[in-house]
Amino acid sequence: MTNKEKMIGILGGGQLGMMLATAAKNLGFKTNIYSPDYLSPALNYSTDQTIAEFDDKKNLTKFAESVDYITIEFENIPSDTINFIAKSNKLFPPSDAIKISQDRLKEKNFCRENKIATNKYINVLKTGDLSDWNYGKKSVMKTRQLGYDGKGQKIISSKREAEEAFNKFGQVPCIMEEFIDFKLEASTISVRDTYGNTYTYPPAENFHKNHILDTSNVPASINMKTENALKDISTKMITNLDYIGVLAVEFFVLKDNTILVNEIAPRVHNSGHWTLDGSEVSQFEQHIRAISQLKILTPKLIYKTKMLNLIGDDINIWKNKNNSNNEKIYIYGKADIKKGRKMGHVNFLEDLE
């Protein structure tokens, strides 16, 4: 069977699905995007579309039967759906890794079990659990599930504030963790294939605005020892998760170069968009290769790259500009401009010294 006859199913229809579908097409695959929203940007880029809710077992069955491999483009797909789809044995990354990354407590426990440093934390299931925390230092309360771009997070300076935040979050399962006065934030994009090959791209240095990723710079302003340490941790995580596909790991690097894992994402990641132009092979192509049992490639860094997210109205400045040699513009084609919504990104390229 050639790639042309094979179909990749993607759960989710956002911009990550759009860029995965494009990479799949370039490798000769057909794609079926599964999304509950008929306005999803990825739908225009796929061969087939399934518009249905994630708990629609009839459509999930039909979708799973119609494709050769299945992957996800966002991690907050209900765990019942993940379990149902996993039965097809076509799902990559593995469901266990997806479930760990859906829950901040499981992520931190995984780090602890694998001797990977993370900040101090406790599980908060009831108000009484808040008595087990030391409020001497600034902390952060986070909902264990469904938080993103700063949603479901609150900085805490006292037990009273912790109780208020826990009530505001509706007493859903949370964690309390230390606030980290980091020197910089970095992330890695790692990929592992079914042949056991693993590759980690050079780490990106990330800057956030209003809790949303604003820019990612590669190479990061870190020394070789820190770069190697970040890559070693990512390799350990992707191997110990017995993972297939792209895994993103977000880190805090402290002033003394101590490294702490903040969180992981079991998918292609916004801080890896620079790979579309700054590397010989993008994170999207690598992910499609890995999940479809092709070998991943060992790419070279070909440009210093700064990725700038176009959030909300920012898109208006860029949408009528043409790509130039050193500015590559990506417009996601979302129906409405909304405050805080990721509408596109630009990769700024600079020759390597």
Ligand code: AMP
């Ligand atoms: P997260 O959803 O955990 O990735 O958090 C989003 C952003 O909030 C991070 O990239 C950091 O900039 C900031 N942040 C999250 N947790 C902490 C923490 N414990 N200490 C300091 N900043 C944090």
